Amino acid sequence: MKPETAYSGELAEPEGWVGKALPRREDDRLLEGAGRYVxxxxxxxxxxxxxxxxxxxxxxxxxxxxxxxxxxxxxxxxxxxxxxxxxxxxxxxxxxxxxxxxxxxxxxxxxxxxxxxxxxxxxxxxxxxxxxxxxxxxxxxxxxxxxxxxxxxxxxxxxxxxxxxxxxxxxxxxxxxxxxxxxxxxxxxxxxxxxxxxxxxxxxxxxxxxxxxxxxxxxxxxxxxxxxxxxxxxxxxxxxxxxxxxxxxxxxxxxxxxxxxxxxxxxxxxxxxxxxxxxxxxxxxxxxxxxxxxxxxxxxxxxxxxxxxxxxxxxxxxxxxxxxxxxxxxxxxxxxxxxxxxxxxxxxxxxxxxxxxxxxxxxxxxxxxxxxxxxxGRPEASYLIERTIDRVALELGIDQAEMRRRNFLTENQIPRRQPTGAMIDTGRYHHTLEEALKRSDYEAFRAEQKAARQTGSLIGIGIANYTESCGIGPGQVQKLVGFDRGGYESARVRMTSDGGAVVFSGSHSHGQGHKTTYAQIAADELGISPDRIDVIQGDTESVPQGVGTFNSRSVAVGGSAVKVAAGRVADRIHRLAAHLLQAKPEKLERDGDVFKAPASNTSVTFAEVCHAAWTGHNVPPDLGVGLEETEFYHPTSMSAPYGAHIAQVEIDRETGELALTRYVAVDDCGKVINPLLARGQVHGGLAQGIGQALWEDGMPQADGSTVLDTPLPRFDMLPRFETSHTVTESWTNPLGAKGLGEAGAIGAPPAIVNAAIDALWHLGVRELEMPLTPASVLDAIEHADAGGEP
Amino acid sequence: MLALQAEGASITTAEGLREHRIGSVLQDAFKACHGLQCGYCTPGMLAAAVGLLQANPNPTEDDVRQALRGNLCRCTGYEHILDAVQLAAANLPEEASA
Missing domain, CATH: 3.90.1170.50 (Aldehyde oxidase/xanthine dehydrogenase, a/b hammerhead)
Incomplete structure (x- = not known):
């Protein structure tokens, strides 16, 4: 069943730890030179x-x-x-x-x-x-x-x-x-x-x-x-x-x-x-x-x-x-x-x-x-279809935003398996696009563009309504395409006798901040602060098994494993507390760190319950000794995050230089675990996507130059990004999450190239190829068919 | 800079920044603004930012971009680092700008 979905441009104030913009718990070490790389x-x-x-x-x-x-x-x-x-x-x-x-x-x-x-x-x-x-x-x-x-x-x-x-x-x-x-x-x-x-x-x-x-x-x-x-x-x-x-x-x-x-x-x-x-x-x-x-x-x-x-x-x-x-x-x-x-x-x-x-x-x-x-793969697909939408719109004289509205899958067509096989779990594309149009002042830009053309200056706006597929699994689907790898993720949640918890996860952070986000997820299930939860990854001896971090799957699949395992542990804690107080579990009340049995007016603390589980002095047979649960969470389907990205560019007619003047990203990754870290993921993806659109090329060139001669995005080469979310939770996993780490790299290339073509179409420019170097843009302007002037 | 160029100078690395007046404020700001992800470029970013704030306690955004352009980061897209350096500048005690 589809859960209730929320929609807004801003994220709602969270009730629990999930959704809070917590600073990262892994940072102190890295900031003090104590990072430990191979x-x-x-x-x-x-x-x-x-x-x-x-x-x-x-x-x-x-x-x-x-x-x-x-x-x-x-x-x-x-x-x-x-x-x-x-x-x-x-x-x-x-x-x-x-x-x-x-x-x-x-x-x-x-x-x-x-x-x-x-x-x-x-x-x-x-x-x-x-x-x-x-x-x-x-x-x-x-x-x-x-x-x-x-x-x-x-x-x-x-x-x-x-x-x-x-x-x-x-x-x-x-x-x-x-x-x-x-x-x-x-x-x-x-x-x-x-x-x-x-x-x-x-x-x-x-x-x-x-x-x-x-x-x-x-x-x-x-x-x-x-x-x-x-x-x-x-x-x-x-x-x-x-x-x-x-x-x-x-x-x-x-x-x-x-x-x-x-x-x-x-x-x-x-x-x-x-x-x-x-x-x-x-x-x-x-x-x-x-x-x-x-x-x-x-x-x-x-x-x-x-x-x-x-x-x-x-x-x-x-x-x-x-x-x-x-x-x-x-x-x-x-x-x-x-x-x-x-x-x-x-x-x-x-x-x-x-x-x-x-x-x-x-x-x-x-x-x-x-x-x-x-x-x-999804950047390539997204680049192709988003360029195609613009191409058809421009040739037919239809506004590019309107062109999208006319072709979107509608909400009543979703969930849907596309004729190519892509599974789409959620999609409120109109909402996300309208939000991005509003934030980028689309209509005002069009008026400004009209005026700019009178003076000969070249400005353009480009849209990318990407979707992708994240959280790879289940394994049965991978088998069909010859991918010899699991589609699950593991989590083991182990309580310590002082009431703390250790989460072992088969995912592995390489900058994403799982020590923080997974602790937030477990904290909500266990009813304790993330400060009392440690997250262990990256060691095959201590982590039961794992598939790992790729395909924006760590939150949707790995995070769901944490949620399920921690939920089972929380249930065992509750039942053991009831046993210790000789109360029925449904009669037990919890107030912070204390379990209370109102009938007998007795209580036991959270830490005392954990202690009791590990001594085993007084545990019922159906609970047994110890307090840990392992979950191999296996999703039934992948999810399809989406978003609307809008780039604005200005092109120098004399030099071909392109300035990226604004970038608006509205992403719908479902449930956002930590908005601060989510923004970091979008920023990083955008930087790489902009790098592809404007500068990077990994193929040796005929003039002998190599990838080491092409610029990577530097501090002074990127604008500030205007990011926000719409939230349409996925029904494919218990967190309602979809995936975000790759979104920026998928949305940016088509948004920017579409903006550049939008700026130059009236000159007769029909095609531009990435990277949009000044030389290639100038060449396109110089060779444009002036008959293209509308 | 090369090690030889530092002859006679005292050197503070990332390990010693907690004791450093500006460095410690920067560390807190990097954490608050999520100015690091994998952390690999972070000591270099901090060092460059210390240098900037020593010379210019109230940098504009453009000053920060120019001062740190020699340091590559592939994770953050730089914006949160920009936020962090500006937050640190705002949080530095008065004598820093004296």
Whole structure:
């Protein structure tokens, strides 16, 4: 059943801890320099690893000679693929049906397939000596023709990234209900255009790092990895190197940003673990920035084409989408699923389109593997549909906001499964859009824009009504698409005998603030202050099991697990209190920390009940000793958060420079646990989405420039954001939450590009490609067809 | 700056900021404004902000943006850091602006 949903632009004053803007409990440590990231952890007998990497995009590997490196000062080990009887491979975790997976060999053998691919490992007594020794590894390469772009990779006769394949085609996916030609033929209006969702480098400020500590005495291994999904990391490393999972412990301490790439296992984790086994000493590797941009996974990289039919009022009739995705040289962990399922299902956005066909093809190229990056497929889908809505509106002369109103799914169509397969649990799109229009002074801007055109200045406004899908689960759905991972999340809530609580969670914060939000959720269930609740994550020995943090699932799935487990504990506390007071549970009253039995005028404190549970001196058989509950919360469905983002831009006609003058974001993520932290999540997502729209490009350019030459958003490059929420609670989980962490990265690119096109349409500009560099904008203005002037 | 450039100077790191007049006010403000997420860039942000408030106790928004533009953060979108530095400036005791 759908619960009562609330709607407002401002959040209501909460009754309990959930909904309060509490400052974070994790901050003191981080503010005092006491953060503990993997590189901060040095162990007795510590050794250091350095990798030798391919300088070629594609080359035959003739000979790898470790003889000098092995004898270098301080060096204790040099490993190449030849040192392993069987070539271990990091296999993908999500293998789409009808795909051709090729995992990453842990060290290249026979051939290298991208710049940065690890070829050899050197271990030495210091990081500097390891690097010096690595320089002594001699490698003979025979360079081969390389293919960098998907549209080159699909050509007949293109260089083959994997020689044992007949083409570079890695995966295909074609959702939709068909019927495009029938619906589009003879439609009053039809248009088509191409667009590109460029490759991005996620760029967490802390790179990846691993410290592999094999103990030959106990035959156990501890891996310190800054990771988003520690339990999955344990499983993936164990299966990659053939080490039993029950003797492998993964500890993920503080994590300096994740954004997707830190939920995979790469070659380095596997090789360092194997080196530690060989040496019986801990081996640490800390990624350098240049390694981060060439071996840690990238995001996006789609070349798309859309063909759309509508009536003259702008009502969409049919849409066909073709996309070619570049997945890099190997199939990364989720590399076949992100560009297919996570894009294809969501290309209809929040709209009612009768006939939709989608055809997505993924290609191997000689580039670093592409995988999940904040939004992971939904930004690509959202960019496509929101650009399409604007394109049709502008060609037909319909206001872009009105165009959306005419095509929204209505409230009585929801819940709904879209023809592409996307499940939409909630959607009050009109409300959210009207709220955003009001906050951005849309009508006033239109008047101002009209006046500005008289003076020749170029201002534009752009809307993005994104939706996405968060809180991945249940596992049955994941199985259908070949995603070999659970869709649940775990929580264990354990009371201590002084009346405190410890929450163990299988999610893992890498900046989201779970220590605060999960404590707020548990506090409401237990009826105690969050100050008496600690939250433990990131250690496979103490946390029962977990799926982890990605897909904006930590609150909706992990938080629901906390709520359910804490609720069961609270029920047991109540029943034990009744037993201790010899009262019926329903007759018991609670006043703060005291349980009272009015009939007998007796009372017991909360802490006394917890104490009694752990001594077991007087517990009824149906409750037993102890006070803890474990929940593997398994959602029945994902949820579909949505929002309306509106950007305003001003473009300098002479230089092509674009100024983002205002950004209004109204997000509906359902129940907001902590408005302060929610705002932080929106801000961070927006910064990355704006980075994609305006500056970032992860693909090496023809002029030799690389991602390190393109700007990342800096302090003086972003405006203040105007954020708010509408609240439509989800019925898919007991919290009513949906997900928010990726919203900004999904909404910002289409809002900004739509605004830029809105500013330039009257000059005849029809298309702009991200990033909107001054040169590209100026070029578009100069080549615009002046006949476009309305 | 490079270590060599600090010869003869006394150095305060993030670990010592609690004892620092401006640093401690900044730490409280960063917490109050949610000026950090993963925390990895935070010591650098604090150091740059201490430098700014020492030189300019009443910075404008633009002053803060310029003074901290050399420090990258990928989590916060910077706005909460901006709020934090301005809150710290407002909360600094009178002698700070003397």
């Amino acid at each position: 590189d901060d952890i040095s162990l007795s007998g510590q050794l250091y690893a350095a990798f030798v990497r391919s300088p070629h995009a594609h080359a035959t590997l003739r000979n790898v000679d470790c003889s000098q490196a092995s004898r270098a000062a301080g060096a204790s080990l040099c490993l190449t693929a030849e040192d392993f009887k069987e070539l271990h491979e990091v296999a993908p975790n999500w293998v789409l049906p009808r795909s051709t997976p090729r995992g990453r060999p842990i060290l290249a053998k026979g051939k290298v397939r991208y710049v940065g691919e690890p070829v050899a490992l050197v271990v030495a007594s210091s990081p500097a000596l390891a690097r010096d020794a690595a320089d002594l590894v001699e490698i003979d390469y025979d360079p081969l023709p390389a293919v960098l772009h998907q549209d080159d990779a699909r050509d007949v006769g293109a260089p083959l990234v994997h020689d044992d394949m007949e083409s570079n085609l890695a995966a295909t996916f074609a959702p939709g209900n068909g019927g495009f030609e029938e619906a589009a033929t003879g439609a009053p209006f039809r248009t088509q255009f191409s667009l590109r969702n460029q490759r991005l480098v996620p760029f967490s400020i802390e790179g990846r790092a691993v410290n592999a500590d094999y103990d030959p005495v106990t035959d156990r291994m501890t891996l310190y990895i800054g990771h988003q999904i520690p339990h999955m990391a344990r499983r993936m490393v164990a299966s990659t190197i053939g080490f039993p999972e029950h003797r492998l412990r993964v500890i993920s301490p503080d994590v300096g940003g994740g954004f997707g790439p830190k939920m995979h296992v790469y070659q380095e984790e596997a090789v360092c673990a194997l080196a530690s086994i060989r040496l019986g000493r801990p081996v640490k590797w800390t990624e350098r920035r240049s390694e981060n941009v060439c071996n840690t996974t990238h995001g996006r990289d789609h070349a798309m084409h859309v063909d759309v039919a509508a009536d003259l009022d702008g009502q969409l009739l049919a849409m066909r989408v073709e996309s070619r995705a570049n997945i890099g040289a190997y199939m990364s962990s989720m590399g076949s699923g992100i560009p297919t399922v996570n894009v294809g299902l969501f290309v209809m956005g929040v709209y009612d389109i009768p006939n939709v066909e989608v055809d997505i093809r993924c290609f191997y190229t000689n580039t670093p593997p592409v995988d999940a990056y904040r939004g992971a």
